[in-house]
Amino acid sequence: MTGTDEFGFPIARGFPTIDTPGMAQVDLLMVQFYGISLPQMMENAGCALALVARRRYLPGDLADRHVVVLAGFGGNGGGAMVAARRLAGWGAQVSLVPSGSADALKGMPADQCAILKAMGILPGEVPRMPPDLILDGLIGYSLRGAPEGRADALIDWANRQDAPVLALDVPSGFDAINGTPHNPFIRADATLTLALPKSGLQDGGAANATGALYLADISVPPALYRRLAPPLDVPPFLDGDIMRLL
């Protein structure tokens, strides 16, 4: 470890990068070989996002701090909704803004949204009250070309706000593999990527889309990476489950 950043997160070097096929192999091995489920990984991802949000942007009393959570319909949205739950539990005022009708949510994102509804956090449109922080959970590593529709509009909205944007895994609209930004893409103040940095995010990505780059441990056993083709030699998260990479 080479010290900590200004928010107390250990600064790390030496983590290899991974591409989307590699990530897909990781997810498969996690579930099929280790029996670690996607909801378990999502819970680690969302809790880490909430911790970075609190320590980097919302120090002290969260009671009157307002966080807008932009949530897509995939795993990225699910992780952001876990963070929404944790931040609300710590006292923050959370506005949940899905990238489509919440009734159309399926699978884990639908489950996460149902929990938030039970907590009284109802999905809606972007709020008029300016937020202190925006969480970008619109699109992660499964980006398919330039953002369209509601995701496009919400990315533009977020980029126009004064509030900083903290992106989950990949700034939405940014291609995590070849490192190219589509139009539009989230101009993140910071990004928390998961498991390993995606190949397109090294040195902050072509357009410095990521802002500060953090890496969260979502409980992938280092031995799993040696099963990949080609095998990766990945150091364990010895100094904390959230590391500062850039």
Ligand SMILES: NC(=O)C1=CN([C@@H]2O[C@H](COP(=O)(O)OP(=O)(O)OC[C@H]3O[C@@H](n4cnc5c(N)ncnc54)[C@H](OP(=O)(O)O)[C@@H]3O)[C@@H](O)[C@H]2O)[C@H](O)CC1
């Ligand atoms: N092992 C891990 O790293 C884990 C990562 N997690 C998180 O999951 C996402 C990947 O989740 P996935 O469900 O594969 O997809 P995404 O959430 O990245 O994105 C899919 C949604 O985005 C929409 N999309 C895609 N491209 C566009 C576009 N150009 N314009 C508009 N919308 C787009 C897509 O819409 P569809 O119409 O295609 O359905 C989906 O709604 C990863 O990044 C992590 O955040 C897991 O939580 C745990 C393990």
Ligand SMILES: [K+]
């Ligand atoms: K994102």
